[in-house]
Amino acid sequence: MWANLPRILTLVVRGFVLTLAVLTAVVVIRTVTFPSYQTSPPECKTTDPDFIPADEERLARFTSAIQFQTVSYERGVGTPQELAKFVRFIQKSFPTVHSSPMVRRDVVGNYSLLYRVEGSDASLQPYMLASHLDVVPITEEANWEAPPFSGQLKDGYIYGRGTIDAKHSLMGSLEALEFLLSRRHQPKRTLYLAFGHDEETGGHFGAKVIGDVLTQRGEKIAFILDEGSPVGDGLAPGVSKLLALVSVAEKGFLQLRLEVNEEGGHASMPRSESAIGILSKAISKLEDNPHPNMFGTGPEARMMEYVATEMTLPYRILASNLWLFSPLVAWVYSRKPQTNAFARTTTALTRFNAGVKDNVISPEAVAVIDHRIHPMSSVEEVMEFDRKVINDPRVKLNVINNRPPSPTSPYGKDSPTYMMLQETIQQIYPDALVTPTFMVANTDTRHYLNLSSAIYRFNPYVMTPSDLPRFHGVNERISVQNYERVMNFYYHLIVNMDKPLELKRHGHEDEL
Numbered sequence: 310m311w312a313n314l315p316r317i318l319t320l321v322v323r324g325f326v327l328t329l330a331v332l333t334a335v336v337v338i339r340t341v342t343f344p345s346y347q348t349s350p351p352e353c354k355t356t357d358p359d360f361i362p363a364d365e366e367r368l369a370r371f372t373s374a375i376q377f378q379t380v381s382y383e384r385g386v387g388t389p390q391e392l393a394k395f396v397r398f399i400q401k402s403f404p405t406v407h408s409s410p411m412v413r414r415d416v417v418g419n420y421s422l423l424y425r426v427e428g429s430d431a432s433l434q435p436y437m438l439a440s441h442l443d444v445v446p447i448t449e450e451a452n453w454e455a456p457p458f459s460g461q462l463k464d465g466y467i468y469g470r471g472t473i474d475a476k477h478s479l480m481g482s483l484e485a486l487e488f489l490l491s492r493r494h495q496p497k498r499t500l501y502l503a504f505g506h507d508e509e510t511g512g513h514f515g516a517k518v519i520g521d522v523l524t525q526r527g528e529k530i531a532f533i534l535d536e537g538s539p540v541g542d543g544l545a546p547g548v549s550k551l552l553a554l555v556s557v558a559e560k561g562f563l564q565l566r567l568e569v570n571e572e573g574g575h576a577s578m579p580r581s582e583s584a585i586g587i588l589s590k591a592i593s594k595l596e597d598n599p600h601p602n603m604f605g606t607g608p609e610a611r612m613m614e615y616v617a618t619e620m621t622l623p624y625r626i627l628a629s630n631l632w633l634f635s636p637l638v639a640w641v642y643s644r645k646p647q648t649n650a651f652a653r654t655t656t657a658l659t660r661f662n663a664g665v666k667d668n669v670i671s672p673e674a675v676a677v678i679d680h681r682i683h684p685m686s687s688v689e690e691v692m693e694f695d696r697k698v699i700n701d702p703r704v705k706l707n708v709i710n711n712r713p714p715s716p717t718s719p720y721g722k723d724s725p726t727y728m729m730l731q732e733t734i735q736q737i738y739p740d741a742l743v744t745p746t747f748m749v750a751n752t753d754t755r756h757y758l759n760l761s762s763a764i765y766r767f768n769p770y771v772m773t774p775s776d777l778p779r780f781h782g783v784n785e786r787i788s789v790q791n792y793e794r795v796m797n798f799y800y801h802l803i804v805n806m807d808k809p810l811e812l813k814r815h816g817h818e819d820e821l
Protein backbone atom coordinates (compact mmCIF):
# COMPACT_ATOMS: atom_id res chain seq x y z
CA MET A 310 0.00 0.00 0.00
CA TRP A 311 2.70 2.53 1.08
CA ALA A 312 4.79 1.53 -1.91
CA ASN A 313 1.89 2.56 -4.20
CA LEU A 314 1.32 5.95 -2.55
CA PRO A 315 3.46 8.01 -4.97
CA ARG A 316 1.63 6.38 -7.90
CA ILE A 317 -1.81 7.11 -6.36
CA LEU A 318 -0.85 10.72 -5.60
CA THR A 319 0.41 11.21 -9.14
CA LEU A 320 -2.87 9.89 -10.53
CA VAL A 321 -4.92 12.18 -8.24
CA VAL A 322 -2.86 15.23 -9.24
CA ARG A 323 -3.13 14.32 -12.93
CA GLY A 324 -6.91 13.89 -12.60
CA PHE A 325 -7.19 17.23 -10.89
CA VAL A 326 -5.07 19.03 -13.51
CA LEU A 327 -7.00 17.37 -16.34
CA THR A 328 -10.38 18.36 -14.85
CA LEU A 329 -9.11 21.91 -14.39
CA ALA A 330 -7.85 22.02 -17.99
CA VAL A 331 -11.18 20.73 -19.35
CA LEU A 332 -13.19 23.19 -17.24
CA THR A 333 -10.95 26.07 -18.32
CA ALA A 334 -11.30 25.07 -21.97
CA VAL A 335 -15.10 24.88 -21.68
CA VAL A 336 -15.22 28.26 -19.90
CA VAL A 337 -13.00 29.91 -22.55
CA ILE A 338 -14.92 28.37 -25.46
CA ARG A 339 -18.28 29.40 -23.99
CA THR A 340 -16.99 32.91 -23.28
CA VAL A 341 -15.76 33.53 -26.83
CA THR A 342 -18.69 31.82 -28.56
CA PHE A 343 -21.49 33.08 -26.33
CA PRO A 344 -24.34 34.39 -28.56
CA SER A 345 -25.15 38.08 -28.60
CA TYR A 346 -28.76 39.02 -27.90
CA GLN A 347 -28.27 42.66 -28.87
CA THR A 348 -29.49 44.02 -32.21
CA SER A 349 -28.03 47.04 -33.95
CA PRO A 350 -30.09 50.19 -33.37
CA PRO A 351 -32.45 51.47 -36.05
CA GLU A 352 -31.70 54.83 -37.60
CA CYS A 353 -31.73 57.43 -34.84
CA LYS A 354 -34.64 59.78 -35.28
CA THR A 355 -34.02 62.35 -32.58
CA THR A 356 -32.92 64.88 -35.19
CA ASP A 357 -35.93 64.52 -37.46
CA PRO A 358 -38.57 67.27 -37.65
CA ASP A 359 -40.90 65.19 -35.47
CA PHE A 360 -38.70 65.77 -32.44
CA ILE A 361 -40.56 67.16 -29.39
CA PRO A 362 -38.35 69.75 -27.68
CA ALA A 363 -38.50 70.33 -23.93
CA ASP A 364 -39.29 73.98 -24.59
CA GLU A 365 -40.42 76.56 -22.06
CA GLU A 366 -44.11 75.83 -22.56
CA ARG A 367 -43.76 72.07 -22.00
CA LEU A 368 -41.47 72.51 -19.02
CA ALA A 369 -43.94 74.97 -17.49
CA ARG A 370 -46.73 72.40 -17.89
CA PHE A 371 -44.59 69.75 -16.22
CA THR A 372 -43.66 72.13 -13.38
CA SER A 373 -47.35 72.88 -12.80
CA ALA A 374 -48.16 69.16 -12.72
CA ILE A 375 -45.62 68.68 -9.91
CA GLN A 376 -47.25 71.47 -7.90
CA PHE A 377 -50.48 69.50 -7.35
CA GLN A 378 -50.01 67.69 -4.04
CA THR A 379 -51.79 64.51 -5.10
CA VAL A 380 -50.51 62.48 -2.16
CA SER A 381 -51.75 58.97 -1.33
CA TYR A 382 -51.32 58.13 2.37
CA GLU A 383 -53.07 54.86 3.12
CA ARG A 384 -55.48 52.58 1.27
CA GLY A 385 -58.54 54.82 0.62
CA VAL A 386 -56.87 57.87 2.20
CA GLY A 387 -55.64 60.35 -0.37
CA THR A 388 -56.06 63.97 -1.40
CA PRO A 389 -59.33 64.14 -3.37
CA GLN A 390 -59.36 67.92 -3.81
CA GLU A 391 -55.84 67.99 -5.24
CA LEU A 392 -56.69 65.08 -7.54
CA ALA A 393 -59.79 66.92 -8.81
CA LYS A 394 -57.71 70.06 -9.46
CA PHE A 395 -55.01 68.03 -11.20
CA VAL A 396 -57.61 66.37 -13.44
CA ARG A 397 -58.97 69.83 -14.44
CA PHE A 398 -55.43 71.03 -15.09
CA ILE A 399 -54.75 68.07 -17.39
CA GLN A 400 -57.94 68.80 -19.33
CA LYS A 401 -56.96 72.45 -19.80
CA SER A 402 -53.32 71.70 -20.66
CA PHE A 403 -53.93 69.34 -23.57
CA PRO A 404 -56.70 71.03 -25.60
CA THR A 405 -56.23 68.99 -28.78
CA VAL A 406 -56.44 65.67 -26.93
CA HIS A 407 -59.53 66.80 -25.03
CA SER A 408 -61.40 68.18 -28.05
CA SER A 409 -60.52 65.52 -30.61
CA PRO A 410 -63.46 63.48 -31.95
CA MET A 411 -61.09 60.51 -31.96
CA VAL A 412 -60.64 60.65 -28.18
CA ARG A 413 -63.06 59.39 -25.55
CA ARG A 414 -62.17 60.20 -21.94
CA ASP A 415 -63.76 58.43 -18.99
CA VAL A 416 -63.24 59.44 -15.38
CA VAL A 417 -63.14 56.15 -13.52
CA GLY A 418 -63.44 55.67 -9.75
CA ASN A 419 -63.94 59.47 -9.35
CA TYR A 420 -60.41 60.59 -10.27
CA SER A 421 -58.66 58.00 -12.45
CA LEU A 422 -58.50 58.75 -16.17
CA LEU A 423 -59.03 56.37 -19.05
CA TYR A 424 -58.53 57.74 -22.60
CA ARG A 425 -59.40 55.80 -25.72
CA VAL A 426 -57.88 57.14 -28.94
CA GLU A 427 -59.75 55.53 -31.79
CA GLY A 428 -57.50 53.93 -34.41
CA SER A 429 -58.44 53.87 -38.10
CA ASP A 430 -58.03 50.08 -38.37
CA ALA A 431 -60.54 48.32 -36.12
CA SER A 432 -59.03 44.93 -36.93
CA LEU A 433 -55.94 45.72 -34.87
CA GLN A 434 -55.96 45.00 -31.12
CA PRO A 435 -55.62 48.17 -28.99
CA TYR A 436 -52.62 48.81 -26.75
CA MET A 437 -52.32 50.74 -23.51
CA LEU A 438 -49.87 53.17 -21.88
CA ALA A 439 -50.28 53.41 -18.11
CA SER A 440 -49.12 55.73 -15.36
CA HIS A 441 -50.58 57.29 -12.21
CA LEU A 442 -51.70 60.66 -10.87
CA ASP A 443 -50.74 60.17 -7.22
CA VAL A 444 -47.44 60.46 -5.36
CA VAL A 445 -46.04 59.29 -2.02
CA PRO A 446 -45.85 61.68 0.95
CA ILE A 447 -42.82 63.75 1.91
CA THR A 448 -40.86 62.77 5.02
CA GLU A 449 -37.94 65.21 5.31
CA GLU A 450 -38.98 68.45 3.63
CA ALA A 451 -36.09 70.37 5.23
CA ASN A 452 -33.46 68.34 3.38
CA TRP A 453 -34.73 69.03 -0.12
CA GLU A 454 -32.56 71.18 -2.38
CA ALA A 455 -35.76 72.72 -3.76
CA PRO A 456 -39.24 72.54 -2.19
CA PRO A 457 -40.79 69.12 -2.93
CA PHE A 458 -43.95 70.47 -4.57
CA SER A 459 -42.30 73.37 -6.41
CA GLY A 460 -41.34 71.73 -9.69
CA GLN A 461 -38.41 74.15 -9.52
CA LEU A 462 -35.84 74.09 -12.32
CA LYS A 463 -32.32 74.09 -10.88
CA ASP A 464 -29.04 73.27 -12.68
CA GLY A 465 -30.82 71.40 -15.47
CA TYR A 466 -33.09 69.35 -13.16
CA ILE A 467 -36.77 69.69 -12.31
CA TYR A 468 -37.24 68.95 -8.61
CA GLY A 469 -40.29 67.57 -6.90
CA ARG A 470 -42.45 64.61 -5.86
CA GLY A 471 -43.62 62.78 -8.92
CA THR A 472 -40.84 63.87 -11.29
CA ILE A 473 -39.63 60.25 -11.65
CA ASP A 474 -42.62 58.48 -10.06
CA ALA A 475 -44.62 58.97 -12.20
CA LYS A 476 -45.86 62.35 -13.44
CA HIS A 477 -43.06 62.24 -16.03
CA SER A 478 -44.78 59.40 -17.90
CA LEU A 479 -48.29 60.77 -17.39
CA MET A 480 -47.34 64.20 -18.76
CA GLY A 481 -44.83 62.77 -21.26
CA SER A 482 -47.36 60.45 -22.91
CA LEU A 483 -50.00 63.22 -23.04
CA GLU A 484 -47.44 65.62 -24.60
CA ALA A 485 -46.68 62.96 -27.24
CA LEU A 486 -50.37 62.45 -27.99
CA GLU A 487 -51.08 66.20 -28.11
CA PHE A 488 -48.14 66.64 -30.51
CA LEU A 489 -49.36 63.80 -32.72
CA LEU A 490 -53.02 64.83 -32.83
CA SER A 491 -52.19 68.49 -33.43
CA ARG A 492 -50.48 67.28 -36.62
CA ARG A 493 -53.81 65.75 -37.63
CA HIS A 494 -52.43 62.25 -37.39
CA GLN A 495 -54.90 59.48 -36.65
CA PRO A 496 -53.24 56.36 -35.27
CA LYS A 497 -54.05 53.12 -37.06
CA ARG A 498 -54.18 51.12 -33.86
CA THR A 499 -56.51 52.13 -31.04
CA LEU A 500 -54.60 53.38 -28.03
CA TYR A 501 -55.61 53.58 -24.36
CA LEU A 502 -54.00 55.87 -21.80
CA ALA A 503 -54.75 54.68 -18.26
CA PHE A 504 -53.88 56.84 -15.26
CA GLY A 505 -54.81 55.46 -11.84
CA HIS A 506 -55.17 57.78 -8.85
CA ASP A 507 -54.04 55.51 -5.98
CA GLU A 508 -51.17 53.42 -7.32
CA GLU A 509 -49.03 54.27 -4.32
CA THR A 510 -51.47 52.55 -1.98
CA GLY A 511 -52.20 49.52 -4.14
CA GLY A 512 -54.47 50.84 -6.92
CA HIS A 513 -57.62 49.35 -5.36
CA PHE A 514 -59.87 52.28 -6.31
CA GLY A 515 -58.12 53.41 -9.52
CA ALA A 516 -56.33 50.84 -11.67
CA LYS A 517 -58.49 48.03 -10.28
CA VAL A 518 -61.63 49.85 -11.52
CA ILE A 519 -59.99 50.70 -14.86
CA GLY A 520 -59.19 46.98 -15.25
CA ASP A 521 -62.81 46.09 -14.42
CA VAL A 522 -64.20 48.64 -16.92
CA LEU A 523 -62.02 47.27 -19.73
CA THR A 524 -62.88 43.68 -18.80
CA GLN A 525 -66.61 44.52 -18.91
CA ARG A 526 -66.08 46.04 -22.36
CA GLY A 527 -64.57 42.69 -23.37
CA GLU A 528 -61.34 44.43 -24.32
CA LYS A 529 -58.20 42.41 -25.08
CA ILE A 530 -55.03 44.50 -25.18
CA ALA A 531 -52.09 43.64 -27.48
CA PHE A 532 -49.54 45.24 -25.21
CA ILE A 533 -49.42 47.28 -21.98
CA LEU A 534 -46.58 49.56 -20.91
CA ASP A 535 -46.46 50.97 -17.36
CA GLU A 536 -43.83 52.67 -15.18
CA GLY A 537 -40.92 50.42 -14.33
CA SER A 538 -37.21 49.86 -14.41
CA PRO A 539 -35.02 52.59 -15.91
CA VAL A 540 -32.12 52.89 -18.34
CA GLY A 541 -29.28 52.09 -15.96
CA ASP A 542 -25.99 53.96 -16.01
CA GLY A 543 -23.61 51.98 -13.80
CA LEU A 544 -26.45 50.04 -12.16
CA ALA A 545 -25.50 46.54 -13.29
CA PRO A 546 -22.13 45.09 -12.24
CA GLY A 547 -19.73 44.71 -15.17
CA VAL A 548 -21.84 46.72 -17.65
CA SER A 549 -20.27 50.02 -18.66
CA LYS A 550 -22.74 50.91 -21.44
CA LEU A 551 -26.22 52.26 -20.76
CA LEU A 552 -28.51 49.32 -20.00
CA ALA A 553 -32.22 49.64 -20.72
CA LEU A 554 -33.99 47.34 -18.25
CA VAL A 555 -37.33 46.19 -19.61
CA SER A 556 -39.29 44.42 -16.89
CA VAL A 557 -41.16 41.46 -18.33
CA ALA A 558 -42.31 40.33 -14.89
CA GLU A 559 -42.78 41.70 -11.42
CA LYS A 560 -41.96 40.33 -7.99
CA GLY A 561 -44.83 39.37 -5.70
CA PHE A 562 -45.30 40.97 -2.32
CA LEU A 563 -46.38 39.97 1.15
CA GLN A 564 -47.00 42.58 3.80
CA LEU A 565 -47.21 41.10 7.29
CA ARG A 566 -48.26 42.60 10.59
CA LEU A 567 -46.32 40.98 13.44
CA GLU A 568 -48.00 41.33 16.79
CA VAL A 569 -47.06 40.35 20.34
CA ASN A 570 -49.48 40.67 23.28
CA GLU A 571 -48.08 40.13 26.78
CA GLU A 572 -48.90 41.33 30.24
CA GLY A 573 -47.96 45.00 30.72
CA GLY A 574 -47.67 46.87 34.00
CA HIS A 575 -45.51 49.10 36.15
CA ALA A 576 -41.96 49.65 34.87
CA SER A 577 -40.57 49.13 38.38
CA MET A 578 -41.47 45.40 38.35
CA PRO A 579 -40.60 44.08 34.88
CA ARG A 580 -40.87 40.41 33.92
CA SER A 581 -37.91 38.79 32.21
CA GLU A 582 -39.46 39.26 28.74
CA SER A 583 -41.68 42.02 27.38
CA ALA A 584 -43.84 42.34 24.26
CA ILE A 585 -41.27 44.77 22.88
CA GLY A 586 -38.37 42.41 23.63
CA ILE A 587 -40.10 39.37 22.11
CA LEU A 588 -40.97 41.27 18.95
CA SER A 589 -37.48 42.77 18.67
CA LYS A 590 -35.94 39.28 18.81
CA ALA A 591 -38.32 38.05 16.09
CA ILE A 592 -37.48 41.02 13.88
CA SER A 593 -33.77 40.66 14.35
CA LYS A 594 -34.00 36.92 13.53
CA LEU A 595 -35.72 37.88 10.26
CA GLU A 596 -33.04 40.44 9.43
CA ASP A 597 -30.24 38.01 10.33
CA ASN A 598 -31.74 35.20 8.23
CA PRO A 599 -32.44 36.53 4.76
CA HIS A 600 -34.54 34.44 2.41
CA PRO A 601 -32.43 32.08 0.27
CA ASN A 602 -30.40 33.50 -2.58
CA MET A 603 -32.24 32.29 -5.70
CA PHE A 604 -30.04 33.99 -8.24
CA GLY A 605 -29.92 32.04 -11.48
CA THR A 606 -33.25 30.28 -11.06
CA GLY A 607 -35.48 33.01 -12.55
CA PRO A 608 -35.56 35.71 -15.28
CA GLU A 609 -32.46 37.37 -13.75
CA ALA A 610 -30.33 34.62 -15.34
CA ARG A 611 -31.63 35.62 -18.78
CA MET A 612 -30.68 39.21 -18.03
CA MET A 613 -27.07 38.07 -17.57
CA GLU A 614 -27.19 36.16 -20.86
CA TYR A 615 -28.53 39.21 -22.68
CA VAL A 616 -25.60 41.37 -21.62
CA ALA A 617 -22.85 38.72 -21.32
CA THR A 618 -21.04 39.57 -24.57
CA GLU A 619 -20.98 43.27 -23.69
CA MET A 620 -19.59 42.95 -20.18
CA THR A 621 -16.14 43.89 -18.95
CA LEU A 622 -13.77 40.93 -18.78
CA PRO A 623 -14.09 39.15 -15.47
CA TYR A 624 -17.88 39.57 -15.59
CA ARG A 625 -18.05 38.40 -19.20
CA ILE A 626 -16.49 35.09 -18.18
CA LEU A 627 -18.86 34.73 -15.22
CA ALA A 628 -22.01 35.65 -17.17
CA SER A 629 -21.19 33.34 -20.10
CA ASN A 630 -20.67 30.45 -17.69
CA LEU A 631 -23.48 30.63 -15.18
CA TRP A 632 -23.56 26.80 -15.24
CA LEU A 633 -20.32 27.03 -13.24
CA PHE A 634 -20.20 30.48 -11.69
CA SER A 635 -23.82 31.00 -10.66
CA PRO A 636 -23.00 30.77 -6.91
CA LEU A 637 -20.21 33.35 -7.30
CA VAL A 638 -22.48 35.76 -9.22
CA ALA A 639 -25.19 35.16 -6.62
CA TRP A 640 -22.75 36.29 -3.95
CA VAL A 641 -21.67 39.38 -5.94
CA TYR A 642 -25.34 40.35 -6.42
CA SER A 643 -26.15 39.89 -2.75
CA ARG A 644 -23.65 42.59 -1.71
CA LYS A 645 -25.62 45.70 -2.76
CA PRO A 646 -29.30 46.41 -2.02
CA GLN A 647 -30.16 47.20 -5.64
CA THR A 648 -28.70 43.93 -6.95
CA ASN A 649 -29.63 41.83 -3.90
CA ALA A 650 -33.25 42.63 -4.77
CA PHE A 651 -32.79 40.56 -7.96
CA ALA A 652 -31.31 37.61 -6.13
CA ARG A 653 -33.87 36.83 -3.46
CA THR A 654 -37.12 37.57 -1.69
CA THR A 655 -36.33 40.70 0.31
CA THR A 656 -37.37 41.55 3.86
CA ALA A 657 -37.95 45.20 4.81
CA LEU A 658 -39.01 46.24 8.28
CA THR A 659 -41.24 49.24 7.57
CA ARG A 660 -43.07 49.96 10.86
CA PHE A 661 -42.40 49.30 14.52
CA ASN A 662 -44.79 50.59 17.17
CA ALA A 663 -45.09 50.01 20.91
CA GLY A 664 -45.39 51.85 24.16
CA VAL A 665 -47.29 54.88 25.38
CA LYS A 666 -45.26 56.17 28.34
CA ASP A 667 -41.71 56.02 29.71
CA ASN A 668 -42.68 54.15 32.89
CA VAL A 669 -45.36 51.82 31.48
CA ILE A 670 -44.53 48.33 30.21
CA SER A 671 -46.37 48.08 26.91
CA PRO A 672 -48.70 45.06 26.66
CA GLU A 673 -48.53 45.20 22.88
CA ALA A 674 -45.86 45.53 20.20
CA VAL A 675 -46.56 45.67 16.48
CA ALA A 676 -44.29 45.66 13.43
CA VAL A 677 -44.87 45.56 9.68
CA ILE A 678 -42.68 43.58 7.31
CA ASP A 679 -42.75 44.20 3.56
CA HIS A 680 -41.47 41.22 1.57
CA ARG A 681 -40.94 41.39 -2.21
CA ILE A 682 -41.15 37.83 -3.47
CA HIS A 683 -38.65 36.43 -5.99
CA PRO A 684 -40.40 35.26 -9.22
CA MET A 685 -39.48 31.64 -8.46
CA SER A 686 -40.93 31.69 -4.92
CA SER A 687 -44.48 32.05 -3.57
CA VAL A 688 -46.50 33.73 -0.83
CA GLU A 689 -46.86 30.38 0.99
CA GLU A 690 -43.13 29.67 0.87
CA VAL A 691 -42.31 33.08 2.33
CA MET A 692 -44.84 32.70 5.14
CA GLU A 693 -43.51 29.24 6.00
CA PHE A 694 -39.91 30.50 6.02
CA ASP A 695 -40.76 33.41 8.38
CA ARG A 696 -42.62 31.13 10.82
CA LYS A 697 -39.63 28.77 10.96
CA VAL A 698 -37.13 31.58 11.47
CA ILE A 699 -39.15 33.31 14.20
CA ASN A 700 -39.99 29.99 15.83
CA ASP A 701 -42.04 31.64 18.59
CA PRO A 702 -45.82 31.08 18.87
CA ARG A 703 -46.17 34.32 20.87
CA VAL A 704 -45.46 36.27 17.67
CA LYS A 705 -48.65 36.38 15.59
CA LEU A 706 -48.27 36.82 11.83
CA ASN A 707 -51.23 38.52 10.13
CA VAL A 708 -51.34 39.06 6.37
CA ILE A 709 -52.10 42.68 5.45
CA ASN A 710 -51.84 42.28 1.71
CA ASN A 711 -50.25 39.89 -0.73
CA ARG A 712 -49.77 39.12 -4.43
CA PRO A 713 -47.95 36.23 -6.06
CA PRO A 714 -45.14 37.06 -8.51
CA SER A 715 -46.58 38.03 -11.92
CA PRO A 716 -46.49 35.85 -15.02
CA THR A 717 -43.60 36.56 -17.40
CA SER A 718 -44.45 38.38 -20.62
CA PRO A 719 -42.93 37.22 -23.90
CA TYR A 720 -39.54 38.67 -24.83
CA GLY A 721 -36.77 38.22 -27.38
CA LYS A 722 -36.94 37.77 -31.14
CA ASP A 723 -40.12 35.67 -30.94
CA SER A 724 -42.06 38.54 -29.42
CA PRO A 725 -42.99 41.33 -31.88
CA THR A 726 -44.10 43.69 -29.11
CA TYR A 727 -40.90 43.26 -27.12
CA MET A 728 -38.84 43.84 -30.27
CA MET A 729 -40.88 46.95 -31.11
CA LEU A 730 -40.23 48.24 -27.59
CA GLN A 731 -36.52 47.48 -27.97
CA GLU A 732 -36.42 49.33 -31.30
CA THR A 733 -38.16 52.36 -29.78
CA ILE A 734 -35.70 52.42 -26.88
CA GLN A 735 -32.80 52.29 -29.32
CA GLN A 736 -34.24 55.24 -31.25
CA ILE A 737 -33.87 57.34 -28.11
CA TYR A 738 -30.74 55.57 -26.78
CA PRO A 739 -28.83 54.32 -29.85
CA ASP A 740 -25.87 53.12 -27.78
CA ALA A 741 -27.82 51.36 -25.06
CA LEU A 742 -28.04 47.64 -24.50
CA VAL A 743 -31.57 46.36 -23.94
CA THR A 744 -32.37 43.46 -21.64
CA PRO A 745 -35.42 41.78 -20.19
CA THR A 746 -35.52 41.79 -16.41
CA PHE A 747 -38.10 41.85 -13.64
CA MET A 748 -39.43 44.63 -11.43
CA VAL A 749 -38.26 44.54 -7.85
CA ALA A 750 -41.15 46.84 -6.86
CA ASN A 751 -44.80 46.65 -7.91
CA THR A 752 -47.01 48.56 -10.31
CA ASP A 753 -50.66 49.02 -11.24
CA THR A 754 -50.19 46.31 -13.89
CA ARG A 755 -51.25 43.70 -11.32
CA HIS A 756 -54.80 44.92 -12.00
CA TYR A 757 -54.39 44.46 -15.76
CA LEU A 758 -53.12 40.88 -15.86
CA ASN A 759 -56.26 39.45 -17.48
CA LEU A 760 -56.30 42.12 -20.21
CA SER A 761 -53.03 41.20 -21.88
CA SER A 762 -50.27 38.62 -21.85
CA ALA A 763 -47.70 41.19 -23.02
CA ILE A 764 -47.16 43.53 -20.09
CA TYR A 765 -43.96 45.57 -19.76
CA ARG A 766 -42.71 47.99 -17.13
CA PHE A 767 -40.15 50.55 -18.22
CA ASN A 768 -39.14 54.14 -17.43
CA PRO A 769 -37.46 55.77 -20.42
CA TYR A 770 -35.00 57.85 -18.37
CA VAL A 771 -31.39 57.28 -17.30
CA MET A 772 -30.59 56.54 -13.66
CA THR A 773 -27.27 56.18 -11.85
CA PRO A 774 -26.84 54.31 -8.52
CA SER A 775 -26.94 57.62 -6.63
CA ASP A 776 -30.36 58.38 -8.17
CA LEU A 777 -32.02 55.24 -6.74
CA PRO A 778 -32.69 56.67 -3.24
CA ARG A 779 -34.62 59.51 -4.89
CA PHE A 780 -37.48 57.04 -5.57
CA HIS A 781 -39.93 57.76 -2.74
CA GLY A 782 -37.04 59.69 -1.12
CA VAL A 783 -35.55 63.14 -0.73
CA ASN A 784 -34.65 65.30 -3.74
CA GLU A 785 -36.69 63.39 -6.30
CA ARG A 786 -35.81 65.05 -9.61
CA ILE A 787 -35.54 64.53 -13.37
CA SER A 788 -33.13 66.22 -15.74
CA VAL A 789 -34.59 68.30 -18.55
CA GLN A 790 -32.73 66.02 -20.96
CA ASN A 791 -34.39 62.95 -19.45
CA TYR A 792 -37.85 64.54 -19.58
CA GLU A 793 -37.28 65.34 -23.25
CA ARG A 794 -36.31 61.69 -23.83
CA VAL A 795 -39.50 60.59 -22.06
CA MET A 796 -41.77 62.66 -24.34
CA ASN A 797 -39.95 61.51 -27.48
CA PHE A 798 -39.93 57.89 -26.36
CA TYR A 799 -43.74 57.89 -26.12
CA TYR A 800 -44.03 59.73 -29.43
CA HIS A 801 -41.87 57.15 -31.23
CA LEU A 802 -43.71 54.33 -29.51
CA ILE A 803 -47.09 55.59 -30.74
CA VAL A 804 -45.70 56.00 -34.28
CA ASN A 805 -44.05 52.55 -34.17
CA MET A 806 -47.24 50.88 -32.97
CA ASP A 807 -48.79 51.75 -36.33
CA LYS A 808 -46.27 49.56 -38.12
CA PRO A 809 -47.32 45.93 -38.54
CA LEU A 810 -46.45 43.74 -35.57
CA GLU A 811 -45.47 40.52 -37.20
CA LEU A 812 -44.72 37.22 -35.62
CA LYS A 813 -42.08 35.73 -37.88
CA ARG A 814 -42.04 32.06 -36.94
CA HIS A 815 -42.34 28.72 -38.71
CA GLY A 816 -42.27 30.39 -42.11
CA HIS A 817 -45.53 32.32 -41.76
CA GLU A 818 -46.48 35.72 -40.40
CA ASP A 819 -49.33 36.43 -38.00
CA GLU A 820 -50.60 39.95 -37.53
CA LEU A 821 -51.54 40.76 -33.94
Ligand SMILES: CCCCCCCCCCCCCCCCCC(=O)N[C@@H](Cc1ccccc1)C(=O)O
Binds near residue numbers: 536
Ligand atom coordinates in the same frame (compact mmCIF):
# COMPACT_ATOMS: atom_id res chain seq x y z
C1 LIG B 1 -28.76 43.89 -12.20
C2 LIG B 1 -29.16 45.20 -12.52
C3 LIG B 1 -29.37 46.01 -11.35
C4 LIG B 1 -30.13 47.12 -11.71
C5 LIG B 1 -30.79 47.73 -10.57
C6 LIG B 1 -31.89 48.52 -11.04
C7 LIG B 1 -32.81 48.86 -9.99
C8 LIG B 1 -33.86 49.68 -10.53
C9 LIG B 1 -34.94 49.81 -9.58
C10 LIG B 1 -35.89 50.79 -10.01
C11 LIG B 1 -37.12 50.71 -9.22
C12 LIG B 1 -38.10 51.60 -9.76
C13 LIG B 1 -39.40 51.47 -9.12
C14 LIG B 1 -40.39 52.37 -9.79
C15 LIG B 1 -41.75 52.06 -9.60
C16 LIG B 1 -42.17 52.07 -8.19
C17 LIG B 1 -43.62 51.84 -8.07
C18 LIG B 1 -44.04 51.71 -6.64
O1 LIG B 1 -43.50 52.34 -5.78
N1 LIG B 1 -45.03 50.87 -6.36
C19 LIG B 1 -45.46 50.51 -5.04
C20 LIG B 1 -46.78 49.77 -5.21
C21 LIG B 1 -47.36 49.20 -3.97
C22 LIG B 1 -47.10 47.91 -3.64
C23 LIG B 1 -47.67 47.37 -2.50
C24 LIG B 1 -48.52 48.13 -1.73
C25 LIG B 1 -48.78 49.43 -2.07
C26 LIG B 1 -48.21 49.97 -3.22
C27 LIG B 1 -44.45 49.60 -4.38
O2 LIG B 1 -44.22 49.75 -3.17
O3 LIG B 1 -43.89 48.72 -5.04
Ligand SMILES: [Zn+2]
Binds near residue numbers: 441475508
Ligand atom coordinates in the same frame (compact mmCIF):
# COMPACT_ATOMS: atom_id res chain seq x y z
ZN1 LIG C 1 -45.12 54.90 -9.41
Ligand SMILES: [Zn+2]
Binds near residue numbers: 445474781
Ligand atom coordinates in the same frame (compact mmCIF):
# COMPACT_ATOMS: atom_id res chain seq x y z
ZN1 LIG D 1 -44.06 54.95 -6.19
